[in-house]
Amino acid sequence: MKPPADRHLDLSGAGCDLPLPARPRHAVGWPLLLFGATLLGLASAGLAWQLSTWLGRSITGFALLVLINCTCWYAAAAAVNYALLYYRQSRERAVRASHLETRLVEAQLKTLHQQLHPHFLFNTLHAISTLMHRDVDAADRTLVRLSDLLRLTLERLGEQEVTLGAELDFLRKYLEIERTRFADRLVVRYEVQPEALDALVPTLLLQPLVENAIKHGVARKTGAGHIDITARRDHDKLWIEVRDDGVGLSEDALTALQKGIGVSTTRARLQHQFGADYRFEFHRLAQGVGVVVAVPWRVRPFEGIHDVQGEQHEEATHSDRGRRAARKGTPGEPAFGRTGY
Missing domain, CATH: 1.10.287 (Helix Hairpins)
Known part of the structure; x- marks a missing residue:
């Protein structure tokens, strides 16, 4: 029997079949x-x-x-x-x-998507079960939000990057469900430049960072916990920061957090896509923890100047509304300072 030209490493569990180099015929x-x-x-x-x-x-x-x-x-x-x-x-x-490295990163991305499901679904379904006994309408809304989130997750399985606007939309749906658990204790504020919404970022870049802020900041704090998400363009870089005002982490705990699957996978994806041209840093703050991400500024080409002007006008309108909402706030609902979002 003639031996095959290539050997294969079966990673069907991760969704890919990876060819390994065979010995050259010559x-x-x-x-x-x-x-x-x-x-x-x-x-x-x-x-x-x-x-x-x-x-x-x-x-x-x-x-x-x-x-x-x-x-x-x-x-x-x-x-x-x-x-x-x-x-x-x-x-x-x-x-x-x-x-091979590209396939492995894709497998890691799929794994990250899959890791979102088990504990998140358990917590969400438990919250829905509790709501069913006291607020059927709220339970129904949570089910709809969960359905939307799972649909977006499935749609993004093959995507390596999306616009920051799409990433924030996914994050908003995720936070709407988390708010079912924390209610008024979870307050999220956005400060996003309008032009930053069109910047390309790796898929699922923000969700693990915000999840850590909730788990180690808001959940462990008495009273309301705040998460601030900012994004801006600085020359040829997109800068994103996620901060919480929770109880904070010790140096050892922060080191252990960065070795977790979600953070380490995110770092590996950034390194694969941008080489050394990125920043991904954790900082201990006076209250809570801050995470800074900087990636090269990249956008998809626009189809026409009129569409761009229309989008900028609409974004400016949302920006004004966001500033008013941030100053005013709504009882029972987190205040969103959504500059451009």
């Missing part, structure tokens, strides 16, 4: 060339010896010269062939390694 070509050069040299020496017999005179020097020349020429040809082969194999390995 890896034994250069030894054959050297063997051929040796045979040709021996044949040349034999021919020289035969000629010396026919002519009755010694031409050993000529035979030696032929042998040396043939050997050098074919050795050089073999060396060039091997160098070209090595270069081609190196390029192929680099391409395969890049494809």
Whole structure:
């Protein structure tokens, strides 16, 4: 049976089948060339010896010269062939390694999506079960929000990046469900520049960071806990910050948090996509913890200038509303300072 050209690493559980490099078919070509050069040299020496017999005179020097020349020429040809082969194999390995790394990041992203489900679904369904006994309408609204969130999660399984506006929309739906658990104790404020809404960011960039802010900040604090989400453009970078005013974390606890699956996976995705051209830093604050993310500024091309102007006008309107909402606030509902969102 002919062996397959490639071997495969089965990661069907992560949703991908990854090819592994196989040994190149021409890896034994250069030894054959050297063997051929040796045979040709021996044949040349034999021919020289035969000629010396026919002519009755010694031409050993000529035979030696032929042998040396043939050997050098074919050795050089073999060396060039091997160098070209090595270069081609190196390029192929680099391409395969890049494809493998891309597949692994995609698998990590799918895993991150899947990790959102178990504990989040458990908490949400438990909250809905509790609401059913005292507020059927609220339970129904929570079910609708959960349905919307799960639909968005499924739609984004194949996406590596989205606009910040889409990411904030997903985050808002997530927070609406979390608010079922915390009610007035969870207050989220947004300060987002209008143009930042069009910037491209990795999918599910903010959700793990906000989840940590809720878990280690709001949930452990007596009374209302605030989470501030800011985003702005600074030259060629998009800067995003998530801050909470919770009880904070010790240095050891903050280090352990950064080694968790959600944070470490997010860092790996940023490193894969942007190399060293990003920032992802955690800071202990006087109250709570802050996370700063900076990525290269990138946007999708707009279809027309009129659409851009219309979007900017609409965003400015939302910005004014957001500022008024942030100053005023609504009883029973978190105050949103939504500059541009």
